[in-house]
Amino acid sequence: MAKNVLLVDDSSTMRKIVSRSLRQAGLDFGDIFEAGDGLEALDVLEKEAVDIVLSDINMPNMNGIEFLREKSGRDGIKDIPVFMISTETGDDIIGEAKSLGAVGALKKPFTPDKVNEVLGPFM
């Protein structure tokens, strides 16, 4: 069954690019929800049937690491997989994200082919 996706990025342009790249990559997905930071993402996860989260790290109000930490403590949503999409893909910060439950990372900039290669197994 097609999976519903939540895109979390403070850049509306980047949310549109990720959404377009998912289509261009030929991945099978259902509804796409959007959030501008971690706080908004938590709100969407509590209200909507989201199957996978694609999240930036460097965001205002609640960044991607804080979002993972907060989400991991909420029973109803803690098991929804999160994929980091960020300019920051150093071992330190991605290691911290994975220790908080992130299942992988995609580096910006990316191409639809790269999106397919990295996200395909999770869709």
Next chain:
Amino acid sequence: MGDFSDIIPKVVAATVEIFTGMVMMEINQEGEPLTELGIIKDSITGMVGLAGTHKGMLAVHFPNDLALAITTSFLGMDVEEINEDVQDAVGEIANMLGGNVKTLLTDRGYDIQLSLPSTISGEEYTFLADSDLQQIVIPFTAPVGNFFVELELEA
């Protein structure tokens, strides 16, 4: 940190990767790097600050026509004036380049944090570096104008 000239080719490569892979626009690095840009006219600048063990800034300076073309390509819809979409797109390019510089510096063992991106625009403005920062300005050519990537790093 000393000389950072070895970072420049990697910043050039990252810029080309962003434009060819995500903006879908062919660009080239042409001309010798500059040490300052002078007065910037009818342009928009995106920037991210670097903080931590070394401070600095990464900025991209686009003439308005090029910024509109970039945003149009990014969004897949015509954009005809400098608006929030253009500011967001230009800021995101600065953010991606800043992330790349952060990775390069982290690989050298430095602990760097990135600020959120911001933009400035106007008919005429000047972009000045702190006197204790090394400054280098890399010129690029694009189909609808020339633009500059500026890197300032603590010596």
